[in-house]
Amino acid sequence: MIDFQVLVFYSFALLLVGAGIGVIVARNPVHAALFLVLAFFSGAGLWMLLEAEFLAISLVLVYVGAVMVLFLFVVMMLDINLDQLREGFWKYFPIGALVALLMVGELWMVVSGRDVMRTGQGLPPAAADASNTREIGLQLYTTYLYPFELAAVVLLVAIVAAIALTLRRRKGTKYQNPAEQVRVKRADRVRMVSIPATGKTGE
Amino acid sequence: MTSYLSLLAPAAPEIVLLALVSIVLVADLFIDDSRRMTTYFLSQLTLLITLLVLVAAPHGGPVYTFHNMYVDDTLGRALKGLVLVAVSLVFAYSKTYAEQRDMLKGELFTLMLFSTLGMMVLISANHFLTLYLGLELLALCQYALVAMQRDSARASEAAMKYFVLGALASGLLLYGMSMIYGATGGQLGLQAVAQALAAPGVDHGLAAVGTVFIVAGLAFKLGVVPFHMWIPDVYEGAPTVMTLFVGTAPKIAGVAFFVRMLGEGLAPLSHDWQQMLVIMAVLSMALGNITAIAQTNIKRMLAYSTISHMGFVLLGILAASQQGYAAATYYSVAYTLMGLAAFGMILLLSRAGFEAENLDDFKGLNRRSPWFAFVMLLVMISMAGIPPSVGFFAKLSVLRAALDAGFTWLVVVAVLLSLVGAFYYLRVIKLMYMDEPVDQAPIEGDLDLRVLLSLNGLAVLLFGVLPQPLLALFDHAIVQSLR
Structure with a gap:
C-alpha cells in the first residue's frame, strides 16, 4: 500500500x-x-x-x-533560427553521447548497490506553529551571514557588469530630453519668414 | 557590541576592501570622462589601504569566524598580500594602454577590485559555500572584463567561450559538492568534511564520484588539460590588459582553492584525486609545451605556457604532502611574478594603434632597448626554469615534492617536457638578440610603467638568488594551516 x-x-x-x-x-x-x-x-x-x-x-x-x-x-x-542552431548536431553527437554515457555510468556507480527506492521515515514533523520564514531568516542572518552578504556582492557585481556592457551612447541615436522639451521657447520652433508680396494679389 | 566586533575583526581586510570599492563605485559616477585618472588613483589607494589593514591586524595562529566559514591564517595573509600587490601592478601597467584604446572606464577598475575581493574571499574560505561564492565573484568580474571591448569580435567571442565554459565548470563543482554533502551526512565546512570522510563507514563510492566532479570543476578554473580549451582563446582574444589581469593574480587564488579544497577538505580521499591529478599534470605539461612551439602570436604562446605551468603546479599538489602544497603555492606566486612581467612587456611595446602581439614584434629588441631586452631575457629564462631565477626554484621545489612522494617517473617526464618548453622561451631570446628589428619605433611608455616593469623583472632574479625567505614563509604557513 x-x-x-x-x-x-x-x-x-x-x-x-x-x-x-x-x-x-x-x-x-x-x-x-x-x-x-x-x-x-x-x-x-x-x-x-x-x-x-x-x-x-x-x-x-x-x-x-x-x-x-x-x-x-x-x-x-x-x-x-533553430535550423541554424541544430546544424552540426550529428557532428557533435558522438562526443556528446560519450560524455552522457560517462555521466550515466558514474551515476550508476553512485546508485547501484544502494537501496534508493527505500522510503525513509521522513523528516520529523515540524511543530504546528513553526514559521518557515522565521527559521530561514534566523539561519540566513546568523549562521549564513557571511555567504549571504557575499551573494549580495555577487548581485552588485552583476548589476555593474550588466550596465557596463550594455550602456553606451551611440552616435545618431534619437532620444527625448523632457527638460528641454518643457523649456522650449517659441523662437526655437517657429521661424518667422517674411515673404515679400509680389504685387499679384489684386488679380 | 565588542564581542560582535571581535567576530568581524579577522575579516577586516575584506570588509575594508568592500567598503572602499563601493565608495570608488559611487565616486566614479561624479568624475568626468577626461579626469578618469582620478579613479585610477582612488583604486590604487583602495588597494594600499587594504594592504595596510591586512599587515597591521594582530596575528597569531589561525582564527576562525563567521561560524567557521572564514579563516584568517598565515597562508591566507601571505597570499592575499601578494594578490593585492599583483593587482596594483596590473593597474599600473594597464592604465596607459587602456587610455589609448578608450577603455579607461570606471568599471575597469571597480570590476577588477571586486574580482580582487573575490580572490581574497576564496583564499580565506573555510567552507564549501564561501569557496564557491568567492570563485563566482572572481569569475563573474572576469567574464565582464573580457567582454568589455564590445566592438571587438575577438573579445566578444573569447568572453562568450569563457562564460559558457565557466558556468559549466561551476555546475560540475556544485554537483560534486552536493555529492560530498550527501556522503558526509550534511557537512560543508572543510574540517568537518575531512573528519566525516575519515570516519569509518563513510560511503566511499559516493564521495569518490563527488571528488571527480570537484576536481574537474577546479581544473576548468585553473585551465589544465583536458579542461584548458578556453585559455588560448581568452588570452589571445581579450584586450592585453584583461589578459594581464586574468592570467596573473587569479592563479594564486586558484592554487589556494586547490590547497584548501583538496589538501584540507578532501584530504582523506587523496588516493582518489592523486591519480586524476597525475593524468592532468602530464597532459598539461605535454600539450602546453608542445603546442606553444607552433605559435606565432606571443599572447597565445604565453597561454599555452600557462597551461604547462599549471601542470607543474599540479605536480606539487598531487604529492599531497605539506611540502608539496607549499611548493605549489610558491610556484603560483612565482608564475604570477613572471606573468606580470611578460604581459607587462607586451603592454610596454604596444602603443596607440599598435599591438605588439606577434613574436616578430620582439625581433631586435636589444637594438631598440638593451635594458628591456634584458628584463625580458630574465623573464624568459625564469619561465624556462633556468637558474638563477625564481622559475628555477619553483620548478625545483615541486619536482622535489613529487619525488619525495614517490612519483619518480612523473618527475622524469616533467623534466623532459620542460626541456621541450625551453625551446620556445629561448627562441624569444634569440629573436630579441640576434634578429634585425622589424618595428623601429622607439620604446615609449610612462615612467612608472618602465620603473615598475624593471623592478618586476629584477624581482624575478632576486627571488631566484634568494629563494629562501619566500619558500620558508610558505612552508611555515602550510604547516600552520593544515595541521
Whole structure:
C-alpha cells in the first residue's frame, strides 16, 4: 500500500523529469520556456511536500512570476533560427553521447548497490506553529551571514557588469530630453519668414 | 557590541576592501570622462589601504569566524598580500594602454577590485559555500572584463567561450559538492568534511564520484588539460590588459582553492584525486609545451605556457604532502611574478594603434632597448626554469615534492617536457638578440610603467638568488594551516 505522500511525490517527480526533457527537446523555444515553467511548478510542489512552504511559494513567485516572464519576453523578441542552431548536431553527437554515457555510468556507480527506492521515515514533523520564514531568516542572518552578504556582492557585481556592457551612447541615436522639451521657447520652433508680396494679389 | 566586533575583526581586510570599492563605485559616477585618472588613483589607494589593514591586524595562529566559514591564517595573509600587490601592478601597467584604446572606464577598475575581493574571499574560505561564492565573484568580474571591448569580435567571442565554459565548470563543482554533502551526512565546512570522510563507514563510492566532479570543476578554473580549451582563446582574444589581469593574480587564488579544497577538505580521499591529478599534470605539461612551439602570436604562446605551468603546479599538489602544497603555492606566486612581467612587456611595446602581439614584434629588441631586452631575457629564462631565477626554484621545489612522494617517473617526464618548453622561451631570446628589428619605433611608455616593469623583472632574479625567505614563509604557513 503506497501512502498518499509517496504517490504525490512520484507524480510531481515524474512531471518534473518530463518537463525537464521537454525543455531540451521542444522545437519551439517558447514551448521550451513554458516547459521550464512547468518544471519550476513541479519543483515547488516537491518542496511543499517537504514542508518548505516559504521556499515553494517564493520559487513560484520569483521564478515563474518574474524571471520566466522576462525570459519569455527575451525568447519572443529574439529571432532564433533553430535550423541554424541544430546544424552540426550529428557532428557533435558522438562526443556528446560519450560524455552522457560517462555521466550515466558514474551515476550508476553512485546508485547501484544502494537501496534508493527505500522510503525513509521522513523528516520529523515540524511543530504546528513553526514559521518557515522565521527559521530561514534566523539561519540566513546568523549562521549564513557571511555567504549571504557575499551573494549580495555577487548581485552588485552583476548589476555593474550588466550596465557596463550594455550602456553606451551611440552616435545618431534619437532620444527625448523632457527638460528641454518643457523649456522650449517659441523662437526655437517657429521661424518667422517674411515673404515679400509680389504685387499679384489684386488679380 | 565588542564581542560582535571581535567576530568581524579577522575579516577586516575584506570588509575594508568592500567598503572602499563601493565608495570608488559611487565616486566614479561624479568624475568626468577626461579626469578618469582620478579613479585610477582612488583604486590604487583602495588597494594600499587594504594592504595596510591586512599587515597591521594582530596575528597569531589561525582564527576562525563567521561560524567557521572564514579563516584568517598565515597562508591566507601571505597570499592575499601578494594578490593585492599583483593587482596594483596590473593597474599600473594597464592604465596607459587602456587610455589609448578608450577603455579607461570606471568599471575597469571597480570590476577588477571586486574580482580582487573575490580572490581574497576564496583564499580565506573555510567552507564549501564561501569557496564557491568567492570563485563566482572572481569569475563573474572576469567574464565582464573580457567582454568589455564590445566592438571587438575577438573579445566578444573569447568572453562568450569563457562564460559558457565557466558556468559549466561551476555546475560540475556544485554537483560534486552536493555529492560530498550527501556522503558526509550534511557537512560543508572543510574540517568537518575531512573528519566525516575519515570516519569509518563513510560511503566511499559516493564521495569518490563527488571528488571527480570537484576536481574537474577546479581544473576548468585553473585551465589544465583536458579542461584548458578556453585559455588560448581568452588570452589571445581579450584586450592585453584583461589578459594581464586574468592570467596573473587569479592563479594564486586558484592554487589556494586547490590547497584548501583538496589538501584540507578532501584530504582523506587523496588516493582518489592523486591519480586524476597525475593524468592532468602530464597532459598539461605535454600539450602546453608542445603546442606553444607552433605559435606565432606571443599572447597565445604565453597561454599555452600557462597551461604547462599549471601542470607543474599540479605536480606539487598531487604529492599531497605539506611540502608539496607549499611548493605549489610558491610556484603560483612565482608564475604570477613572471606573468606580470611578460604581459607587462607586451603592454610596454604596444602603443596607440599598435599591438605588439606577434613574436616578430620582439625581433631586435636589444637594438631598440638593451635594458628591456634584458628584463625580458630574465623573464624568459625564469619561465624556462633556468637558474638563477625564481622559475628555477619553483620548478625545483615541486619536482622535489613529487619525488619525495614517490612519483619518480612523473618527475622524469616533467623534466623532459620542460626541456621541450625551453625551446620556445629561448627562441624569444634569440629573436630579441640576434634578429634585425622589424618595428623601429622607439620604446615609449610612462615612467612608472618602465620603473615598475624593471623592478618586476629584477624581482624575478632576486627571488631566484634568494629563494629562501619566500619558500620558508610558505612552508611555515602550510604547516600552520593544515595541521
